[in-house]
Amino acid sequence: MLISTTENIGTKYEVLGEVFGVTTQSRDIGSNIAAGLKNLVGGEIKGYTQMLHNSREEAIQRMEDEAKDKDADAIVMMRFDSGSIGNDMQSVVAYGTAVKFIQ
Numbered sequence: 001m002l003i004s005t006t007e008n009i010g011t012k013y014e015v016l017g018e019v020f021g022v023t024t025q026s027r028d029i030g031s032n033i034a035a036g037l038k039n040l041v042g043g044e045i046k047g048y049t050q051m052l053h054n055s056r057e058e059a060i061q062r063m064e065d066e067a068k069d070k071d072a073d074a075i076v077m078m079r080f081d082s083g084s085i086g087n088d089m090q091s092v093v094a095y096g097t098a099v100k101f102i103q
Contacts, residue, residue: 021062072098
């Protein structure tokens with residue numbers, strides 16, 4: 001399925017509606033302790049970076065599944081949003097507009 005951050009994808013389409021994919025994940029206690037220690041000296045916290053990458057991929061897949069349920073051919077104007085829940089959880093949402101190509 002075509003997923004684009006732009007509105008113009010070079011073909012005419014009809015709008016089917018908004019689609020979303022949401023996931024919330026957290027790291028285990030050992031990773032949180034290691035991240036706290038890394039925070040003292042600075043630098044990238046690779047465990048959290050990987051968690052956010054995985055969250056992004058999961059959110060995209062869930063958004064695409066919702067678009068397929070609407071019989072969409074593409075998703076346009078795709079965006080991400082994220083936020084923290086508590087001290088150790090991260091929520092990621094992928095959202096966009098499901099569209100059907102006009103023949």
